[in-house]
Amino acid sequence: xxxxxxxxxxxxxxxxxxxxxxxxxxxxxxxxxxxxxxxxxxxxxxxxxxxxxxxxxxxxxxxxxxxxxxxxxxxxxxxxxxxxxxxxxxxxxxxxxxxxxxxxxxxxxxxxxxxxxxxxxxxxxxxxxxxxxxxxxxxxxxxxxxxxxxxxxxxxxxxxxxxxxxxxxxxxxxxxxxxxxxxxxxxxxxxxxxxxxxxxxxxxxxxx
Amino acid sequence: xxxxxxxxxxxxxxxxxxxxxxxxxxxxxxxxxxxxxxxxxxxxxxxxxxxxxxxxxxxxxxxxxxxxxxxxxxxxxxxxxxxxxxxxxxxxxxxxxxxxxxxxxxxxxxxxxxxxxxxxxxxxxxxxxxxxxxxxxxxxxxxxxxxxxxxxxxxxxxxxxxxxxxxxxxxxxxxxxxxxxxxxxxxxxxxxxxxxxxxx
Numbered sequence: 469x470x471x472x473x474x475x476x477x478x479x480x481x482x483x484x485x486x487x488x489x490x491x492x493x494x495x496x497x498x499x500x501x502x503x504x505x506x507x508x509x510x511x512x513x514x515x516x517x518x519x520x521x522x523x524x525x526x527x528x529x530x531x532x533x534x535x536x537x538x539x540x541x542x543x544x545x546x547x548x549x550x551x552x553x554x555x556x557x558x559x560x561x562x563x564x565x566x567x568x569x570x571x572x573x574x575x576x577x578x579x580x581x582x583x584x585x586x587x588x589x590x591x592x593x594x595x596x597x598x599x600x601x602x603x604x605x606x607x608x609x610x611x612x613x614x615x616x617x618x619x620x621x622x623x624x625x626x627x628x629x630x631x632x633x634x635x636x637x638x639x640x641x642x643x644x645x646x647x648x649x650x651x652x653x654x655x656x657x658x659x660x661x662x663x664x665x666x667x668x669x670x671x672x673x674x675x676x
Numbered sequence: 677x678x679x680x681x682x683x684x685x686x687x688x689x690x691x692x693x694x695x696x697x698x699x700x701x702x703x704x705x706x707x708x709x710x711x712x713x714x715x716x717x718x719x720x721x722x723x724x725x726x727x728x729x730x731x732x733x734x735x736x737x738x739x740x741x742x743x744x745x746x747x748x749x750x751x752x753x754x755x756x757x758x759x760x761x762x763x764x765x766x767x768x769x770x771x772x773x774x775x776x777x778x779x780x781x782x783x784x785x786x787x788x789x790x791x792x793x794x795x796x797x798x799x800x801x802x803x804x805x806x807x808x809x810x811x812x813x814x815x816x817x818x819x820x821x822x823x824x825x826x827x828x829x830x831x832x833x834x835x836x837x838x839x840x841x842x843x844x845x846x847x848x849x850x851x852x853x854x855x856x857x858x859x860x861x862x863x864x865x866x867x868x869x870x871x872x873x874x875x876x
Contacts (some may be wrong), residue, residue: 503792507701546789550760554753562749577799580752583790586705653699654864657857661850668845675848 474662484603485610492613493667501590504581505619506660508574510528510651512635515623516616520562521579523612526588528598537597549592550583557582587611606654622659626650683813690817697825698860703793706717707826708852710784712837717830721823723784725816727766728794732815735798736808755798761869763789785826793822829855 476482505522509515529552533540540548562581564572572579582588591611596604625636630651632640649655668674696702703724710720735758742748767785770778778785788794797818801811832855836842842851 501705503702503704506704547757547760550756551753554756558749558752561752577796577803580799581702581751581796582754584795601778611875640819649861652860652864653701654857654860656701657853661846661853661857664850664853665845668850674844 480603481606482544484607487603487610493618501585501587501615502660504578504585506622506656507653508578509619509656510626510630511574512620512623512627513571514574515619516570517564517575518578519612519616519619521557521564521582521586521610522587525553525556525560525582526591526608526612527551527605528559529588530591530604531601532556533592533596534599534601534604540597545593545597549589553588553592554583587615620654620664622663625659626655630655678807679688683809685849685870686810687813687817690814691821691824692863692866693869695821695825695863696796696818697822698856698863700796702796703791703822706787706791707822707829707856708849711826711830711833711852713829713834713863714830717826718823719781720784721782721826722793722840723788725819726795727759727763727785727791728789728819728822729812729815730766731755731762731794732801733808733812734762734796736801736806736811739798739802751802752799755791759794760789793818795859810852825856825859828859 501522505515505518510603529549532552533549557580560582561572564579591604591608599607612619627634628639629647630649631646632638632644647655650659654676689695691701699702706720706724710716735755738758739748739751742751742754743802763785767778767790770781770785797815799819801814804814808815811849829852833852836855840851846854
């Protein structure tokens with residue numbers, strides 16, 4: 469078992485996966501891509517839907533861009549990324565509307581904002597355009613998972629404090645007084661700042 | 677024809693109580709990255725106001741055309757192309773006719789293409805069924821609100837970097853989010869100012 473774990477460290481796919489989830493976690497280290505999700509991550513359901521959306525769009529567009537990377541002229545690569553990402557976002561939006569109309573209703577325009585999520589574009593530019601399809605897909609999956617993880621942790625805190633429930637299951641008793649502030653913007657800001665602070669102390673990643 | 681009072685209410689509502697940065701939490705990446713000094717924040721704010729209002733005005737007739745031709749599922753793709761194209765065009769035009777302003781904006785203009793709020797304003801007017809004038813006023817109010825937020829934040833951060841003795845992990849981005857949370861709390865105080873609710 470130990471031998472297997474040691475050998476895993478020399479596999480490229482494993483390194484790519486670990487970097488995306490922990491070492492280069494897009495939210496904690498670079499603080500990218502929270503724009504489209506912080507407002508709707510006040511319920512665990514929403515956070516899961518948004519996380520799946522970002523992960524899927526990132527994976528599909530990274531894979532597609534890696535597939536055609538030798539055909540994209542470098543002057544127009546940004547526009548190419550935009551078109552590919554927009555297409556996959558539209559596909560995801562249509563899926564969400566068909567599968568869970570009530571979540572799609574709650575997320576509203578924020579699903580479309582996955583396009584401008586810096587993570588999707590960032591992975592395409594930094595990784596997919598110079599790596600083969602399989603590593604690009606793993607890299608995109610890892611970034612998406614790192615992102616989803618942060619969203620879910622934040623939404624658990626926020627839903628518990630603002631509603632006394634998790635995934636709409638009432639956990640705290642009737643005498644619990646809801647902190648409505650955690651369901652709206654200020655709560656989101658405070659929770660993410662504490663989260664970044666905690667993780668930075670833990671990972672010893674500081675900025676001066 | 678929309679009455680002038682409705683337009684004023686939309687403007688006030690999108691500027692203060694439903695501020696796009698502090699209530700809808702949009703445009704965070706540039707808000708955090710560029711708010712370290714007031715001069716840069718002002719430049720970025722101005723550029724955002726210009727681009728957002730312009731693209732919303734261009735996107736409205738385009739969306740009407742999409743609706744007319746029954747292809748409005750493609751709205752995201754078309755909006756993105758409009759935004760990218762108009763930013764590029766604005767850059768070229770300013771370089772040619774207003775070089776002083778172009779130099780002042782510097783790198784902020786191309787960065788705006790990936791700014792969430794430009795796309796968000798276009799998507800919001802679709803959701804609320806706004807007419808043309810309402811769209812332009814809403815875009816102007818939202819982007820001015822964003823510019824207001826970034827200037828406020830950068831002012832506080834500039835002072836804070838001189839006087840405050842913060843824990844190491846809180847420096848930089850984490851403290852910026854704490855400040856944004858306090859600003860957002862303050863902006864809740866404006867809630868009763870406008871009757872209309874542009875962001876449901």
